[in-house]
Amino acid sequence: MKKYIKYFLFYSLCFFLSVSFAQEGKSNHLVYPQILKKPTSEIHYGIKVLDEYSNLNKLEDSSVKNWFKAQDSLAEKYFATNDLMKEYLEKFKKYQNNAQSSLSMVRISENGNYFYLKYDDSLGYEKLFFRENLADKEKELFDPSQYNSGNPSITYLNPSFDGKKIAIGFNDNGSFSSTILIYDLETNQILREVITNINPDFGGIEWLPDNSGFIYLFFPEVDNSQPGYKKNSFSVIYKLGENPEDRKPIFQSHYDLHISEDFYPKVKIGSSLDNYIIGYIASSDDYYDSYIATISDVLQGKPDWKPFFKKEDAIFYDQGEVRGDKFIFRQGNLNGNLLGKVSIENPDFTNPAVLAEGSKENPIIKFEVTKDNIYFARSLYGANVSLYVLNSSNKIRQLQPPFDPGYATFFGESVKHNNVGVGMDGWTSDYTRYLINEDGSFSREALSPLLAYPEFENIITEQIMVTSHDGVEVPLSLVYKEGLEKKSANEVFMYVYGAYGESLSPFFSPMFLDWAAQGGILAFPHVRGGGEKGKEWHKQGMKNLKFNSWKDLIACTEALINLNFTEPGLISLYTSSAGGITAGMAVNERPDLFSSFIADVPRLNPFGLESSSTASSTSYLEYGTVKDSTEFSGLVKMDPYLNIRSKMAYPAVLVMPSYNDDRIPLWDSGKYIAKLQNSNQTNNPVLLDIDYQNGHETAGDYDESVRLYSKIFSFAKSNMKR
Structure with missing residues (x-):
């Protein structure tokens, strides 16, 4: 660091x-x-x-x-x-030296393709590797020194839903703006697109459901010596093959959508099956104002943004998923928080269908949606995590992971299938990734070997x-x-x-x-x-x-x-x-x-x-x-x-x-x-x-x-x- x-x-x-x-x-x-x-x-x-x-x-x-x-x-x-x-x-x-054998930045496409970075000890930096699926053999996909020999450090990855392309990010000298390249797995080459004026910490690549391109948050000014630095950002839609400099605004402040110059109008697309796109007016707060539009209108470059939930509805911005014509979300309240569901066409966030609840001491901290299930986690006083699954019959079952985690995060989920995994660690338990099976049991992902630390037993x-x-x-x-x-x-x-x-x-x-x-x-x-x-x-x-x-x-x-x-x-x-x-x-x-x-x-x-x-x-x-x-x-x-x-x-x-x-x-x-x-x-x-x-x-x-x-x-x- x-x-x-x-x-x-x-x-x-x-x-x-x-x-x-x-x-x-x-x-x-x-x-x-x-x-x-x-x-x-x-x-x-x-x-x-x-x-x-x-x-x-x-x-x-x-x-x-x-x-x-x-x-x-x-x-x-x-x-x-x-x-x-x-x-x-x-x-x-x-x-x-022990940790260098592990992988980093593991990303899984909706189709189950694995992308990850792996350290090359002889070269002293990480390369990008690929597996078509977990059981497949890995192959080297991209050596970052081919793009940047001076600083071959990949700082961002995001595969398309079909896994045929992957966005690769670089950041030189800690500058605010990153550079994003697109690697095409079918042609095994970097496409001519170079995306600049983007900061993945504020808003990365959101692939379009048809994988034809993506939406990203564009910053007009990335020079911190200029008065417009980081201000007046807006989301643009980009179709592969077009000129990256010809930016088409898709979500921005205009005559009937007033956004503060210091806020960030970004979007979220959760699955290739989504028919809607959610736009957020992002800030450092937990709760945002949001808008919604249809994917079809967005693809035509003419989104009709309609108000969705408001800041006072206390919806956690990064915890909302579209499932067909329903919207599933995490909502704060005086007693803790809850998982709720509303109709997208007629949303009532003051009286949602309650799926699960958390308390002040043991709040729900995150959830993910698969085809038939909702997986969520509670955290007692921020240090003791418990995991649950809510099935299509609205029955909640607590899961029994291999050890008691202090931290957990889900991965590999989509409303297109029922696959999901969870990464867990704790003060004394090394981070380990598991796949959650349909019966609720856990099996280790085994993508990389378990590291042994007998000195901490x-x-x-x-x-x-x-x-x-x-x-x-x-x-x-x-x-x-x-x-x-x-x-x-x-x-x-x-x-x-x-x-x-x-x-x-x-x-x-x-x-x-x-x-x-x-x-x-x-x-x-x-x-x-x-x-x-x-x-x-x-x-x-x-x-x-x-x-x-x-x-x-x-x-x-x-x-x-x-x-x-x-x-x-x-x-x-x-x-x-x-x-x-x-x-x-x-x-x-x-x-x-x-x-x-x-x-x-x-x-x-x-x-x-x-x-x-x-x-x-x-x-x-x-x-x-x-x-x-x-x-x-x-x-x-x-x-x-x-x-x-x-x-x-x-x-x-x-x-x-x-x-x-x-x-x-x-x-x-x-x-x-x-x-x-x-x-x-x-x-x-x-x-x-x-x-x-x-x-x-x-x-x-x-x-x-x-x-x-x-x-x-x-x-x-x-x-x-x-």
């Missing part, structure tokens, strides 16, 4: 650095690159907000560029002299409930070695998120589990802002209620100390992306609790982004906007950068932003680090380690992932305060 600037950059920037590594216990004494403060202030509703390092917003300024490069070089030298970093690199490379998990500041119970998942003594000397590595209604679901990671295998504790607080207790749990950690997220985190940390699992100074806090607000504010309020704070591509200055005139994001739906007096107040209170306190003893801090991040600008992390380096009253390191190659969600190769987590865990371990 991390690529780093060339060594010559360090030498060219040495005059910006004055670094001494004087050992005193485990602490490194650092002298940080300096940059002058150029404070500016904004006044909203009579309240002044001071931005001490507003000059860091000017990323093209040479002095600002050099300051960022000097900060990054300082971080690189810190890790180059860290012996623990070297130990973790050697250890994690062994896990890497004695690792166990438990989930406890912690009472937060307002009496609400917060789930806290713990992972540790069997027989662990509850003593204050245990070292804890804690990961938190708590935003956008995303549950912190269990995941299997040898690099994380190694912490537990060495005698430490992994802790995962399921704080408000996530989805562990349904939509209401999310709302209780949004906007002006965001404080619940970091108050929950503090409560969980204190509980570990009170229960004698650990003590202050032995707890390393890790987060990523939007979790930066939750973790950053917890560190601001209770810096004494944590030995270190580590954040990957974090959001640390939400007020700065939401008040920026050039912002192109719908994140205000999650955090709030300066255009509303109440939400403005919440934004200021949740901002880790603005709320850094001077002359405080802060823990060791490692912030790792990405230069090409399309969602969180580099200055967000830069301002936080600059202020903290000048406010911290300890010798604990405060480092800014910049990824100059990738973006917010774009990842590098295996080696980069190993290097990233070697940095994270060595930093956590090095800064424990015994």
Whole structure:
């Protein structure tokens, strides 16, 4: 996940650095690159907000560029002299070599054709392979170096329904826009089509039911230096063989369909049998306004979009499927959520036919539709998944998978047939794919060999409930070695998120589990802002209620100390992306609790982004906007950068932003680090380690992932305060 600037950059920037590594216990004494403060202030509703390092917003300024490069070089030298970093690199490379035998990005066409990436150890990158069906022999389909020898990394795959063509995506240097090629299996060649100005994270290829082409979300401006960046996107229909530059809008803002310039009008087509297409007005929210049109009108380029469900109907946008003249969906409500069904011609979303229900504690998290059945999953407190099948007689039966999963996702489903599979893993169970048979039994897909990790066989998990500041119970998942003594000397590595209604679901990671295998504790607080207790749990950690997220985190940390699992100074806090607000504010309020704070591509200055005139994001739906007096107040209170306190003893801090991040600008992390380096009253390191190659969600190769987590865990371990 991390690529780093060339060594010559360090030498060219040495005059910006004055670094001494004087050992005193485990602490490194650092002298940080300096940059002058150029404070500016904004006044909203009579309240002044001071931005001490507003000059860091000017990323093209040479002095600002050099300051960022000097900060990054300082971080690189810190890790180059860290012996623990070297130990973790050697250890994690062994896990890497084990994992390289597995497949990635497995895609199954409606006809049962398998497409997947497979690592070639001799070349150091993944190639695209194909099987006509699961029992068939694999064959190499495409070597990405034929297209891009400099960066042969495939980042997106999507086969057509008939499996005769597949869309292949590339992303260079973490840029916002990807490039999509179309491979034709009948001619065994790449077609001349090259699709640009597309970002699969926002809206990928939606194949037309007749496989003649596809619909995708087009971004007119993908240059982040331009004012129209990411704005005014629209869906276009493309027929194979046509000129890709001749874009035909199919779903966009017009005289009777008003769409905000920051929203994304995209579509969904679920099956080759679908007679309808659903259009969504997408944002960062869970619920969207939607429209519906017939496929026949779309194919003629003249869709008649009619209103379908509204945002207030609380339909989860990514959980709706057409089945003939019916629409099956997942809907939120005050008690949890439900699976419902309505007639497409006369939909009544206020009174649907209820197929199944979930509760606040055990909500339905996903479902898929096959020809005769509906498969769905519930998740108890975000960490214990149960699976069910609903047959054509509306009878529900709980399935018994081979192990108790913490996470599950369905694959290979379609209303055209009854085939379906499920991939499952957990804190201590490796991700494994199974086929669900007609009788409800499970058989392993056996596409790749099972990996063995005997060193983790004695690792166990438990989930406890912690009472937060307002009496609400917060789930806290713990992972540790069997027989662990509850003593204050245990070292804890804690990961938190708590935003956008995303549950912190269990995941299997040898690099994380190694912490537990060495005698430490992994802790995962399921704080408000996530989805562990349904939509209401999310709302209780949004906007002006965001404080619940970091108050929950503090409560969980204190509980570990009170229960004698650990003590202050032995707890390393890790987060990523939007979790930066939750973790950053917890560190601001209770810096004494944590030995270190580590954040990957974090959001640390939400007020700065939401008040920026050039912002192109719908994140205000999650955090709030300066255009509303109440939400403005919440934004200021949740901002880790603005709320850094001077002359405080802060823990060791490692912030790792990405230069090409399309969602969180580099200055967000830069301002936080600059202020903290000048406010911290300890010798604990405060480092800014910049990824100059990738973006917010774009990842590098295996080696980069190993290097990233070697940095994270060595930093956590090095800064424990015994």
